[in-house]
Each structure stands twice: as structure tokens, then as C-alpha cells.
Amino acid sequence: MTARLLPGAPAAEALLADASARAARLPAPPHLVMVRLGDDPASVSYVRGKDRKAREVGLTSTVYALPETTPQAELLDLIARLNADDSVNGILVQLPLPAHVSEQAVLHAIDPRKDVDGFHPLNVGELWAGRPALRPCTPAGILYLLDHYGIPVAGQRAVVVGRSHIVGRPLAGLLLNRDATVTVTHSRTIDLGAVTREADLLCVAVGQPHLITPEMVRPGATVIDVGINRVPGENGGKAHLTGDVDPEVARVAGAITPVPGGVGPMTIAQLLANTVAAAEMQAR
Ligand SMILES: NC(=O)C1=CN([C@@H]2O[C@H](COP(=O)(O)OP(=O)(O)OC[C@H]3O[C@@H](n4cnc5c(N)ncnc54)[C@H](OP(=O)(O)O)[C@@H]3O)[C@@H](O)[C@H]2O)C=CC1
Ligand SMILES: Nc1nc(=O)c2c([nH]1)NC[C@@H]1CN(c3ccc(C(=O)N[C@@H](CCC(=O)O)C(=O)O)cc3)C=[N+]21
Helix, strand or coil, X not given: CCCEECCHHHHHHHHHHHHHHHHHCCCCCCEEEEEEECCCHHHHHHHHHHHHHHHHCCCEEEEEEECCCCCHHXXXXXXXXHHHCCCCCEEEECCCXXXXXXXXXXXXXXCHHHECCCCCHHHHHHHHHCCXXXXXXXXXXXXXXXXXXCCCCCCCEEEEECCCCCCHHHHHHHHHHCCCEEEEECCCCCCHHHHHCCCCEEEECCCCCCCECHHHCCCCCEEEECCCXXXXXXXXXXXXXXXXXXXXXXXXXXXXXXXXXXXXXXXXHHHHHHHHHHHHHHHC
């Protein structure tokens, strides 16, 4: 058996087409502001990708590229100004932040109505209460992708590997809200393979290349690979991206997302959809 491939691009295009049609009905184009500190190459590249896509679909996008050494107070001051600015609909502060800045302080400071990452504790609470609110982009994008490809969620045994605040935890909450039976695993899980083998729907967000091998996967399961790992090329060749799932898993899985070109494009599309949703809310 060879797994059905679930590319992100077609699903992301459908999500973006809807977001862009809704954006066009607003009095002004939704405005997304992204803030990053320092020049971590991955962060620079992600923010550039989001900025480009935002413009492509008719949003306004502004990027604040601040020095790595920006004091926390200065960042909080900028956030306060963006919160108060009615021309700004969505605010994203790129993570990770340098060590001298408290992630917690920053995420608390963003107006929950402009929190297009869905990381503010109010939005986190609404997610776990099953009430509508802005949802974290990667988990919400994964649910959109599953729906796009007609993969059932309700009643399915879902296993999430990883419990980060940006992927694992909120993904578990969204799957639970959709009536999956959810197990969350992490670095202290004993016999990970025994747990992942139970999954009809296996979602992996760890950051370790090829952690999930074929014998850890139930034949026919759907596998969502969130991991993005940059690995050096062999014999000094070009570096490339690879997921948390061993490509050999495609021999046993029923369906699998590629890396790159799977969950990544969904994350970006969902961010822009969230920005449109935030602008709609603020227009009411
Ligand atoms: N495609 C996309 O859009 C996105 C991709 N990513 C990628 O997804 C990956 C995960 O990101 P993120 O969630 O931020 O990562 P974090 O580093 O924040 O969290 C990793 C999680 O994996 C768990 N873990 C680590 N080692 C193991 C192991 N051997 N077995 C089981 N669990 C383990 C950790 O457990 P513990 O809690 O016990 O430490 C932790 O919960 C990264 O590769 C990242 O680049 C992230 C965001 C978006
Ligand atoms: N406040 C905040 N919000 C985030 O949503 C956030 C963040 N900080 N910090 C880092 C992670 C990571 N993340 C990705 C987004 C897009 C791709 C993406 O587009 N990936 C492409 C490949 C990109 C490449 O070539 O490097 C793909 O998978 O096809 C990947 C990862 C968002 N994150």
C-alpha cells in the first residue's frame, strides 16, 4: 500500500480564495502587522513568506524588523500602540523571542481581538471551552486540510505527538472539539510506538527528523507531519527540509502530508484567514 498524498497547496488555495473574497467585502483591506526581533534566518524567511502571501490576496501587511536587543518595554510599547490603532486588525509577534523578552508578557499584551495567532490566554481558554474565538494557525490549518480532503475526525482515535503551546496543545483541543478521541504524547511518554499505533489520525509536531517510523503507524492511518527540520546535505551537499515522519511511513499509512508543502502552507493561509476574521469582528 502506498499512502495518498495530502498536499497543502490546494487546500490553502481554497482557504485563501474564501478569505480574499471576504476581505474584498470589507470597507478597507484587513491590515496585518508582524513584529520580529533579530535576524534568525528561519524567522526572517517565515515572516517574508507571510508578508508576500498577505499582499497577494489583497491584505495590507506591515513588518517591524526590530534589533535582537530591543528592550521588552519597547516591544510592549509598540504592541500598545498597535492595539490602539484602529487601522491595524491583526498583530503577530514572531516566536521564538530572544531570552531577555518574556513570551508570556508579550502574548498577554496583545489585544485578544487582534490576536491572529490565537496565543492570548483568553483565546486559549475559549478554545478549550469550545467557544468561537481566533484559533492558532497551524492547528486550525490542519483541521481545514483534513476537511478539504474529506478525512473524518469525529469518533476517530487521534494521537498528537508534542504538547507545545503553538501546535500540540491547541491541536488536541481542536480535535476534541470535533469529537475525536484524543491522546497527547510527549518526551516523557513511555513506549511512544505503542500509543501512536493506536491512532487512526496521527499528528506529529516534535522537531526531530524521522522520529516516527513505519512500525509506529497503524496500517491505513492518516499521518499529519508538522515537523520542519533543516538537515545538512550528505557529503557537503545542499541543506534540505524534512519532517518528523520517516518517508518510509508512506508504505503503511493511508494518507500523509508532505514536508515541505504540507502543513506549512496551511499555517500561512490560516493566518490570513484569521486576519480577515479579526477585521470582520472589528467592523461589527
Ligand atoms: N508547519 C508549520 O506550520 C509549523 C511547523 N512547526 C515545526 O513543528 C515542530 C514542532 O514545533 P513546536 O511544537 O513549536 O516544538 P516545541 O519544541 O515547542 O515542542 C516539541 C514537543 O515535542 C515533544 N518531544 C520532543 N522529543 C520527543 C520525543 N522523542 N518523543 C515524543 N515527544 C517529543 C516535546 O516534549 P516535552 O513537552 O516533554 O518537552 C514537546 O512537547 C518543529 O519542527 C517546528 O519547526 C512548528 C510550527 C508551525
Ligand atoms: N508567532 C508565531 N506564529 C507562528 O505561526 C509561528 C511562529 N511564531 N514561529 C515559528 C513557527 C513556524 N511557522 C511556520 C510557518 C510556515 C511554514 C512554511 O511555510 N513552511 C514551508 C517551507 C518553508 C521553507 O521553505 O522554509 C512548507 O512547509 O512547505 C513553516 C513554519 C510558524 N510559526
